[in-house]
Amino acid sequence: MKILVVGSGGREHTMVWKLAQSPRKPILYCAPGNAGIASLATCVSIKADDISKLKEFVIQEQIDVTVVGPEAPLALGIVDEFRKARLRVFGPTRNAARVETSKTFSKEVMAQAKIRTAQARSFNKAAEALAYLEQHGVPVVIKADGLAQGKGVIIATTSEQATQAIQDCMEKAVFGPAGQQILIEEFLDGEELTIMAFTDGTTIVPMPPAQDHKRVGDRDTGLNTGGMGAYCPAPLGTNALRDQVVREVLQPMVDAMARIGSPFQGVLYAGLMIVNGIPYVLEFNARMGDPETQVVLPLLKTDLLDVIEAVIDHRLEQLPVEWSGEAAVCVVMTSGGYPGAYQQGKVITGLPTTSTGSSSSVVFHAGTAQRDKEIVTAGGRVLGVLGLGSTLSDARREAYQVANTISFEGCHFRTDIAHRALRM
Ligand code: AMP
Ligand code: GLY
Numbered sequence: 001m002k003i004l005v006v007g008s009g010g011r012e013h014t015m016v017w018k019l020a021q022s023p024r025k026p027i028l029y030c031a032p033g034n035a036g037i038a039s040l041a042t043c044v045s046i047k048a049d050d051i052s053k054l055k056e057f058v059i060q061e062q063i064d065v066t067v068v069g070p071e072a073p074l075a076l077g078i079v080d081e082f083r084k085a086r087l088r089v090f091g092p093t094r095n096a097a098r099v100e101t102s103k104t105f106s107k108e109v110m111a112q113a114k115i116r117t118a119q120a121r122s123f124n125k126a127a128e129a130l131a132y133l134e135q136h137g138v139p140v141v142i143k144a145d146g147l148a149q150g151k152g153v154i155i156a157t158t159s160e161q162a163t164q165a166i167q168d169c170m171e172k173a174v175f176g177p178a179g180q181q182i183l184i185e186e187f188l189d190g191e192e193l194t195i196m197a198f199t200d201g202t203t204i205v206p207m208p209p210a211q212d213h214k215r216v217g218d219r220d221t222g223l224n225t226g227g228m229g230a231y232c233p234a235p236l237g238t239n240a241l242r243d244q245v246v247r248e249v250l251q252p253m254v255d256a257m258a259r260i261g262s263p264f265q266g267v268l269y270a271g272l273m274i275v276n277g278i279p280y281v282l283e284f285n286a287r288m289g290d291p292e293t294q295v296v297l298p299l300l301k302t303d304l305l306d307v308i309e310a311v312i313d314h315r316l317e318q319l320p321v322e323w324s325g326e327a328a329v330c331v332v333m334t335s336g337g338y339p340g341a342y343q344q345g346k347v348i349t350g351l352p353t354t355s356t357g358s359s360s361s362v363v364f365h366a367g368t369a370q371r372d373k374e375i376v377t378a379g380g381r382v383l384g385v386l387g388l389g390s391t392l393s394d395a396r397r398e399a400y401q402v403a404n405t406i407s408f409e410g411c412h413f414r415t416d417i418a419h420r421a422l423r424m
Contacts (some may be wrong), residue, residue, distance in 0.1 A: 003305070004029045004058060005041065006048050006078070007069025010332070010366035010384040011290035015067060015304070016041045017362065018297045022305040029063065035375045036365025036383075039355030051078045058087055065090065067308060068266075074286050075101045075147060079266075090308045095262040097286040099253070100269075103145050103183050106284050113256035115249055117281040118273075120185040126170040132184060133162050139187040144169050146178030153224070155187065190275035191420065192282070193237050194230075194292050197250050197270075198307055200316040201263035204250050205307070208299060208323055209237025210292040211420065216339060218416045225339045226381055229417035231329045231392055232295040236274060236420070245270060245279050253284065265311055294364050294384045295328035329395040331385045331403045331417050332366070336410025338380035343410065346377045350406040361402045362386045377408055392421050 003026045005015050013036050016028055020040045031054060033043030046053045049072045058066055068078055068091035077094035091097075098105040104122040118141070123129035133140065142165040144152030152175045156162035162184075169179030194212055197204045210232035216222040237245075249270050257264040269285035269292075288296075297304065301322040310319040335342035344367075352363055364386060367379015383406065387399030396418050403413055 001026045001065075001305075002029065002061060002063045003027070004031060004044075004054075004061075004063045004066045005069060006031055006054065006066060006073055008032050008034050008037070008048065009069065009290055010364045010381065011288055011293040012069040013037050013364040013366070014293045014297050015069060015288075017356070017364070018300065018304045019067075020356070022303050024303065024305055026305060029061070031057070034365045034378070035368040035370045036355070036363070038370065049073050049076055051076055051081050054078065055081060055085060055087070058082070059085070064088060065308060065312070067091070069287065071097065071100055071147060071285065071287050088312055090312055091266040092264050092286050093262065096257055096264040098262070099257070099264065099284040100286040101147055103143055103283070104181060107183065109253065109256050109260070110281060113252040115252055115281055116279065118186045118188050120183045122181060122183050124181045126166055129166045129170065129182060129184060130163060133159065133166065136184065138162055141185040141187055142166060142169065143183040143185060144175040144179035145181035145183060146175075148175040148178045152178055188273040188275055188280055188282070190273045190280070191236055193234055193272045193274055193279070194289055195237065195242060195245050195250070195270050195272065196288060196292065196296065197246070197268050198311055198316060198321070199250075199254050199264060199266070199268055200311045200314045201254065201258055201265045202314065203316040204246065204254055204268070205316055205321045206242055206246050206250065207296045208233040209242055210234055210289070210295055211236070212289065212292055213414060213417060216334075216412075216414075218414050219419075223339050225334070227289070227291045228332045228334070228414045229330055230289075230291045230295045231327070231395070231418040231421060232292070232299060233327065234421060241274070241277075241279065245272065249279060249281060291330050291332055291384050294330040294386055298328050298362070298386060298388060299324050299326055326388055326390060327392040327395040329387045329392060329399045329418050330364075331387075331399045331413050332381050333383040333385065333403060333406065333411055333413045334381050335367070335377050335379070336412055338412070342380055344377050344379070345371070346408040346410060348375045348377060348382070348406065348408045351375060352402070357386070360388050360398045363402065363406070382408070382411070392418050396422065
């Protein structure tokens, strides 16, 4: 069996690593992949958003299943195109991916499905947004409607910041077309939690709760990033809370998408704010999180390939999905300067020699490339070091032990991943 994973980050390395453990021994390909993925799969130099080239490759190589990692190809309709050509593909259609690609759409469906979320108003004229701001006051959250690589959210604590954010989005178009429509959203004060679920459009199978660390610096300081680390299971996500999220968030959303004729198949990601024990949705994503995948998939005991096929074939209800009771912590190592400007091409030393990792740690590559005999940095987020253990503190120790042996010029990582769980 031949599988193609689309993408090139730490999330995709984790997916490939997990699929490589399948007892069904699939032959793995990744487009475009990275230097770490290359040790487990054949990397094909086709960009993740070049749908026609991907389709051509899949037909030519007779790939059995394509698994889509990032949101960009989903937003461009890779699933629709592949299905038209009768190719088996894991992920939502373009219309279903609107849960992520349009915040306004996502809010409308949540309203229909009576899912708790921050109250928000949508605007496509700056003057109206500014007038609303004057009545509403601060703090508020200003969000570009479309995809802005995690950067289109501004939390404004003063009206000057809020005014600036509205002008930047709508008049200066700093987020391009994504910011032509904005949401002004109520600020929610609580703790964040990610719960992802596999779904075939009807049945949902939740994954253990995880927590991401979005700010670049220790103690949650500095700029927002794509994610500096994650851990799972997050103690905040008790069984009771997870059941509540399934009942009040995930299932109603999947049911609502089916009702409006855009059934959602793949992974539905709920980014939640837990306010006094009650879950509010901050955002839905139409794919697995990065770096949440790096701490969630290693805990999956069932063969990932079986889960993927059960989703594609609408028979998730019949598949028992099991999770290990272990804990996982992932520390992301970044290029100096990230999320601002950073240099690339720095030689990475101290990487473990085995590509499959050990029973207690794995180094996932995010932005790396092979240059002659060396592995060099090729992105802002460079590596994700996973530690596994029977407790979060064991997992954390493993992750940092390995991270401390790896170096490259300008390397940065947070030293406090999992601090909320461990009350550091
Ligand atoms: P989003 O891309 O919508 O998840 O927003 C990015 C980050 O901004 C979230 O992870 C939160 O930390 C923060 N955020 C978004 N919406 C709100 C809100 N309504 N209240 C407080 N913080 C928020
Ligand atoms: N870790 C957040 C995301 O993948 O969107």
